[in-house]
Amino acid sequence: FLDPLLKFANSHRKLFSFVVAKPTATGKNENDATARRMTVVDTGYGIGYHLLFQLIESKDRAMEAVDVLERVEKKGGKIDVVAYNTLVKGFCNMKKAKAARRFLKEMELKGCLPNADTYNALISGFCELGMFDSALDMFNEMKTVGITWNFTTYDTLIYGLCSGGRIEDGYKILELMEESRSGSLGGYIRPYNSIIYGFYKANRMDEALDILTKMATKFPRAVDRSRQILTFCEEGRIGNAKKIYDEMIQEGCIPSILVYITLIQSLSQENLLREALEMMKEMLSCGYVPDGLTVNGLVDRLCEEGKIGSAMKFMEDMVGRGWLSDSGSYSRLIYEFCNRGDVHKGLMLFMEMVEKGNVPNYIAWNSVVECLARESGWLQGKNLRFVNDLLEWILET
Known part of the structure; x- marks a missing residue:
């Protein structure tokens, strides 16, 4: 019975993953029931719990994975390096690389030796947290323990x-x-x-x-195409530059940040906003975050087209990806909201900008002051103490 089941599971991994991870009717002992299912199908093949851990990892439920792992072991199931690696990666994805590192010792005590995938996950996790010395420690430890x-x-x-x-x-x-x-x-x-x-x-x-x-000797074709793109953009021949870029992507080549930024700025200057935003999306998928000049340029273009809501969402998305906002990006949005008479949003952005340590520039100051002076109806709806406190706060900044 078991061999046909395992053969079926291997050829229908998605379906098998769903069956193994399906919750119990009551949900009361879901992890225990899951552990029983996994133990039934696990006789050293390691299919059930590997798929379950992948599912748990994708939902940031690493602590549940630990619970299931313990239950599987109690019921006689085998836990191998693949399961541990998935667990380590899950904790790192939750920004808990320190906790993930403790699994190394546990693996060794149980006779399950870590491999390159284990250390690579930890290196990535520590880098994500900005703990670069710890990442380098993991790198050096690999050599010490004989992992290539x-x-x-x-x-x-x-x-x-x-x-x-x-x-x-x-x-x-x-x-x-x-x-x-x-x-x-x-x-x-x-x-x-x-x-x-x-x-x-x-x-x-x-x-x-x-x-x-210097890369030209190692990657002549990629460097040559990159230079062509930079030159075409400088000459205003964005169509030619985009054609070379498309050829690079089709050939599986990964462009550098220089290529992406140059194309985005050139597309934006040519009022090809949709194409510029698509290029930005492709660049972000490579792990590159743009500079303030590029982001602010796109915010300006979106505002010029009257898409202030899209400009706000775009800036928020960039901040969420690690981009540090500045007064330039805030100022344009403050101006647009104040110019439309939306005092509340304009002031909220102004205060947010100051709270983040960005010094307001002339455009931001002028927009807020003019808006407050113009919108007497809005001021009448507020009590005098609120207005005085607001003005004092603005002056203090």
Whole structure:
């Protein structure tokens, strides 16, 4: 009976995942019932709980995964490195890399040795938290315990370090990668793009372009196409630039932040706003966050088209992705709301801007003061103490 079931499960993994993870009718002992189901099908093949842990991980339910793991063990089920890795990744996704690290010791005590995937997940988790020294500790520990660094190890750490401002450390890891691969890098261009991204974020554009030039010997076609795109955009030939970009994507090449930013700014300048926003979406999917100039430019374009709601959502999305807002982006939105007579939204944005440490510029000040002076009806709806407190607060800023 068991062999046909396992064969069916392997060929119908999605269906099997649903059956294994289906809640009980009462929900009272859901994890215990799930553990029983997993133990029934698990005789060393490790199918049931692996799929369940993936489901739990996707829903940020890592603590439930720990509970299920313990119940499975009590019922005689086997827990292997794949299950532990899924658990480690789940905790890291919940920004609990420190807690995930404790599973390393537990794995060793139970005779389940961690592998490169275990450490790669922890490196990613620590980088996400900005704990770069801990990420480097994990990297060095891999060598100590005899686990070989793979491309994912290098790629994850270099991106994490560079996006976090540790460009020099990222470059050292890149040099280790080059030494370990003896010059044979195949299509591994992403770590180099991460170095460029780090210099871009630090506003060290000359060094970013210098890295692009040095890449020519290793990735001649990618660098040549990147230069063509930059040149076409500079000449205002955005159609030609976009054509080269599309060819790069079709060939599986990953453009650098320099290519994306240049295309976005050029598309925006040509009033091709929809295309610029689509390009922004593609860039974000690569893990690149734009600078203030690029974001503010798109906010301005959206406002010019009367899409102030979309401009607000766009800025909020960028902030959620780690972009640091500035007075330039807020000022345009404050102006638009105040110009439309929406005093409440204008003031709320003004106060939010100041609370985030952004110093209001002339446009923001002028918009708020003019709006308050003009909208006497709004002021009459407020008591005098509120208005005085508001004006005092504005002056204090």
